Amino acid sequence: MAELRTVPREIEPEENEQVQPSRETPLRRQPFLRRNPRAKWAIAVLALLLVAGGVAYWLHARVRETTDDAQIEGDVVPVAARVYGTVLSVNIDDNQAVKKGDVLVQLDPKDYQVALDKAEAELADAEAAAAGARTGVPISSTTTSGQVEIAQANLEASQKEVQSAQAGLAEANANFNKVDADLKRYAELLAKDEVSRQQYDAAVANQETAKASVDAGHAGVATAQSHVAQARAQLRQSQTGPQEVEVSRSKASSALATVQQKQAAVEQAKLNLGYATIRAAVDGVVTKKTVEPGEIVQVGQPLLALVPLEGIWVVANYKENQLDHMRPGQEVTIHVDTYDRDYKGHVQSIGAASAARTSLLPPENATGNFVKVVQRIPVKILFDKGQDPQHTLRPGMSVEPTVVTK
Numbered sequence: 001m002a003e004l005r006t007v008p009r010e011i012e013p014e015e016n017e018q019v020q021p022s023r024e025t026p027l028r029r030q031p032f033l034r035r036n037p038r039a040k041w042a043i044a045v046l047a048l049l050l051v052a053g054g055v056a057y058w059l060h061a062r063v064r065e066t067t068d069d070a071q072i073e074g075d076v077v078p079v080a081a082r083v084y085g086t087v088l089s090v091n092i093d094d095n096q097a098v099k100k101g102d103v104l105v106q107l108d109p110k111d112y113q114v115a116l117d118k119a120e121a122e123l124a125d126a127e128a129a130a131a132g133a134r135t136g137v138p139i140s141s142t143t144t145s146g147q148v149e150i151a152q153a154n155l156e157a158s159q160k161e162v163q164s165a166q167a168g169l170a171e172a173n174a175n176f177n178k179v180d181a182d183l184k185r186y187a188e189l190l191a192k193d194e195v196s197r198q199q200y201d202a203a204v205a206n207q208e209t210a211k212a213s214v215d216a217g218h219a220g221v222a223t224a225q226s227h228v229a230q231a232r233a234q235l236r237q238s239q240t241g242p243q244e245v246e247v248s249r250s251k252a253s254s255a256l257a258t259v260q261q262k263q264a265a266v267e268q269a270k271l272n273l274g275y276a277t278i279r280a281a282v283d284g285v286v287t288k289k290t291v292e293p294g295e296i297v298q299v300g301q302p303l304l305a306l307v308p309l310e311g312i313w314v315v316a317n318y319k320e321n322q323l324d325h326m327r328p329g330q331e332v333t334i335h336v337d338t339y340d341r342d343y344k345g346h347v348q349s350i351g352a353a354s355a356a357r358t359s360l361l362p363p364e365n366a367t368g369n370f371v372k373v374v375q376r377i378p379v380k381i382l383f384d385k386g387q388d389p390q391h392t393l394r395p396g397m398s399v400e401p402t403v404v405t406k
Contacts, residue, residue, distance in 0.1 A: 063406035065326060069376060070316035072336075074395035077282055077306040079104060081297040082275040083112065094289050098280045098306070105291055105303055109276040116269035123262035130255035133248070155231035162224035169217030176210035183207040284308040309391040312383065314345065316401045317355050317376035325405040326350065332381050335400040336393065343393075344384045347403060351378035379403075 085107035092104050186203040284306035291303040314334060318326070332345040354375040356363055381401055383393075 063325075064402050064404055065318060065322040066400060066402040067316050067318050067322070068398075068400050069318075070314055070381075070399050070401050072312055072393055072395050072397045072399060073315045074312040075308050076287075076395075077284065077308065078302055079278065079281070079304045079306060080300050080302050081105075081107070081278065082299065083107065083272050084299055085109075085111070085276055085297060087291055087293050087295045087297060090289075090291055090293055092286045092289065092304070094286055096286045098284065098286060100280055100283050102280045103277055104280055104286075105278040107276040107278070107297070109273055112269065112273040112276055116266065116273050119262065119266040119269040123259065123266050126255070126259045126262040130252065130259045133252035133255040151231065151234040154234060155228065158224065158227035158231040162221065162228055165217065165220035165224040169214065169221050172210065172213035172217040176207070176214045179203070179206045179210040278303065280306060282306060282308050283310065307395060309393070312393055312395060313348065314381040314383070314399055314401055316379045316381055316399075318379050318403075320354070320375045320377055323350065323377055323379075326379065326403055327405075331404045333402045333404075334381065334383070335402070337398045337400070339392070343387050345381045345401070346384065348380045348382045351380070353377075 088108050089106045183203045186200045190200045287305050287307055289304040328347050330347045334343040334345050354377055
């Protein structure tokens with residue numbers, strides 16, 4: 001007998017009832033974009049945004065060069081003793097801010113005060129000697145001039161005395177010749193008994209007197225000539241007066257030089273006394289203090305260091321292929337890692353050599369094992385004024401500068 005099978009009748013859905021497709025329906029197997037038409041527009045907009053962002057980033061980045069190999073730099077002013085001495089007091093401590101002229105360390109000034117007093121006394125003595133030497137110059141000059149005039153007058157008087165003596169001698173010779181001739185005549189007359197013996201004796205006496213006068217005349221001429229020679233010697237001696245004046249002037253100059261030398265000694269003593277008080281040369285912050293009261297310090301011994309917080313700068317080591325369009329004066333944005341803050345600055349200069357070339361041990365590429373390495377060139381960047389009134393930036397901080405090269 002045949003088995004009867006019942007076939008279920010499909011139930012027609014109602015008019016407003018939606019038919020839920022099964023997992024096996026074709027709609028489930030359609031692509032996502034076909035099943036979600038709006039996603040096409042979303043993807044297209046997203047792609048346009050990505051392209052626009054990439055172009056904007058490229059336009060932004062192509063005129064900017066940045067590096068993380070950079071740090072803040074600043075001057076470090078070492079403070080050392082300029083004179084030997086014992087430390088009386090230390091008025092500062094590490095990390096203390098000081099102003100220019102503040103007393104940092106005081107050395108014992110007693111030895112230098114004594115040296116100053118001694119130098120001032122020696123200066124006073126030298127000034128007195130110099131004053132005496134200067135006074136002697138006009139005196140010597142006046143005396144020399146008077147001596148020359150006197151010697152010349154004496155010479156002239158002696159020459160006239162010679163002339164007078166010679167005239168007297170000539171007169172005596174003439175008188176002698178006359179008397180001698182008279183004596184000869186009286187001798188002839190006496191022989192003829194024409195004159196008396198008394199007259200003859202008188203003629204002999206006159207002849208002897210005349211002869212004595214001649215001898216006296218010769219002596220007078222010789223004396224007068226010796227006076228001339230003496231006057232000439234005195235004149236020659238007086239003529240050395242200008243040289244004596246020069247000697248006096250030289251002594252005065254030497255005394256003046258001694259005064260200047262003593263003045264220099266006084267100034268040096270004052271400097272040494274001032275060096276006993278060690279003051280801050282600049283505004284800054286104390287660091288590396290190594291001095292304590294009671295310590296004996298030597299000349300040139302480092303005591304501490306001052307770090308000025310004004311005028312700091314950045315040294316950024318850029319790769320050599322980043323410097324093509326970099327020029328002094330370009331704007332820089334400086335990101336300080338410590339404070340996560342940006343500061344403004346500008347390029348001051350570009351280094352003259354690579355950092356490797358100026359290092360203590362520059363690389364040697366002559367061995368044949370050469371490997372090309374991109375070199376870094378230091379670029380000095382200055383902060384714009386007025387951005388750090390509290391001086392929070394410190395040398396040694398890491399920064400990331402970005403240079404706008406357009």
